[in-house]
Amino acid sequence: MxxxxxxxxxxxxxxxxVTEFNAAPQKVWEVWENPRMLERWWGPPTYPATFTRxxxxxxxxxxxxxxxxEGDTPPGWWQFQSIDPHRAITFNHGIAGGDGEPVPGExxxxxxxxxxxxxxxxxxxxxxxxxxxAQMEALLQMGMSEGLTLAVGQIDELLSTTSV
Amino acid sequence: xxxIVARKRSGTCxxxxxxxxxxxxxxxxxxxxxxxxxxxxxxxxxxxxEEIDRIFHALADSTxxxxxxxxxxxxxxxxxxxxxxxxxxxAVQKHVAVLERATLVTKERRGREQIVHSNGTTIxxxxxxxxxxxxxxxxxxxxxxxxxxxxxxxx
Numbered sequence: 001m002x003x004x005x006x007x008x009x010x011x012x013x014x015x016x017x018v019t020e021f022n023a024a025p026q027k028v029w030e031v032w033e034n035p036r037m038l039e040r041w042w043g044p045p046t047y048p049a050t051f052t053r054x055x056x057x058x059x060x061x062x063x064x065x066x067x068x069x070e071g072d073t074p075p076g077w078w079q080f081q082s083i084d085p086h087r088a089i090t091f092n093h094g095i096a097g098g099d100g101e102p103v104p105g106e107x108x109x110x111x112x113x114x115x116x117x118x119x120x121x122x123x124x125x126x127x128x129x130x131x132x133x134a135q136m137e138a139l140l141q142m143g144m145s146e147g148l149t150l151a152v153g154q155i156d157e158l159l160s161t162t163s164v
Numbered sequence: 165x166x167x168i169v170a171r172k173r174s175g176t177c178x179x180x181x182x183x184x185x186x187x188x189x190x191x192x193x194x195x196x197x198x199x200x201x202x203x204x205x206x207x208x209x210x211x212x213x214e215e216i217d218r219i220f221h222a223l224a225d226s227t228x229x230x231x232x233x234x235x236x237x238x239x240x241x242x243x244x245x246x247x248x249x250x251x252x253x254x255a256v257q258k259h260v261a262v263l264e265r266a267t268l269v270t271k272e273r274r275g276r277e278q279i280v281h282s283n284g285t286t287i288x289x290x291x292x293x294x295x296x297x298x299x300x301x302x303x304x305x306x307x308x309x310x311x312x313x314x315x316x317x318x319x
Contacts, residue, residue: 003302008294010287015294017301023312031308041307044300126301132239136293140300 004123013130021122025086025115028122032056032089032113039064047143049076052100058083062091063100066143074142075100079108089113095138107131109139215267222266227251228259235269235282242271242278 007016021028031037035054043049043066053063062078075096082090092108102108110129115122130136222228227249234240234248246256260280263269272279 003305006298006301008291008298010290010294013290013294015297015301017298017305019305021309021312027312028308031311037311040311041304044303124305128297133289133293136290136297140293140296143300 013132013136014127015130016125016127018123018125020118020120021124023121025117025122028115028124029086035062044143056080056083063096065100076142077102081110087115093139095142107135109135218266219268222262222268225259225262228263231256231259231280232263232268232282235263235280239279239281241274242280245280 003017003019005016005018008014031041033056035051038054039049039051042064047066047068049064049066051062051064053061055061058080060080062080063075064077065073065075067073075098076094077096077100078091078093079102080089080091082088090110090112093111094102094106094108097103109131112125112127112129114125117123223232230249231245234245242256242260243253245251245260246253249256260269260271263280264271268283270281270283272281
């Protein structure tokens with residue numbers, strides 16, 4: 001596996017990561033399609049994800065929560081916008097409220113995944129389009145224990161004191 | 165590679181910006197840093213004399229310094245600023261326009277609101293967050309690669 005390229009656009013708030021896997025697109029597709037496999041990579045090892053719903057069809061919904069070291073279980077959701085088998089998945093993704101459901105009025109992150117056959121097996125591109133930095137910050141905090149979390153203000157402070 | 169920080173040129177500002185200095189001084193230093201960073205990122209050069217004049221003119225007014233401090237702390241709408249200073253919407257607009265010409269802030273229309281962003285800070289914050297998402301995806305990709313190697317294996 002190699003991450004072949006990353007593109008970050010700080011004005012449009014998009015991130016694109018392109019990688020190559022030594023496996024056929026059908027195999028890579030499974031890690032998205034099968035919730036039991038998805039659970040083994042979506043969350044960091046300290047915050048594994050559990051998908052309680054995973055309707056892998058266009059318009060389908062997914063619900064999950066992560067489980068932190070302190071037993072906290074921040075919930076999230078996906079909604080599949082489009083699914084082109086073995087080729088592409090587009091879904092909206094957001095933080096859920098206390099009831100595990102999307103919070104009305106909160107803008108989602110759009111994630112577009114494309115798979116294509118390559119020499120090594122599969123080339124996978126993931127593009128995330130964010131709404132604003134507050135959303136980026138909130139979503140990042142989902143998979144982090146309190147101790148590791150830096151608020152935006154703290155990041156700024158850190159940067160301003162270490163940037164010389 | 166991807167992360168962009170103000171380099172040597174911001175050194176003089178750093179030295180005069182102790183974390184304990186007053187709010188206005190801190191905000192002013194932060195914004196000068198922001199401008200330097202922004203210019204390095206966007207046009208890869210220091211501000212011209214003319215630009216520096218505009219920056220100092222913009223900062224010569226305490227209300228504008230305060231507006232900038234507010235914008236650095238977080239995005240604000242023009243109408244929220246007008247309420248805060250008990251000023252007419254038009255008066256705040258004028259102050260914001262001066263800050264805009266000095267490239268210290270940008271305005272964005274969001275529905276019926278006009279949102280004021282501090283320039284370099286927003287971009288720098290976004291870049292830092294994008295760096296962290298990049299790392300998140302590198303970790304995820306490593307976990308996927310492990311899974312693909314031993315798909316049916318034990319956990």
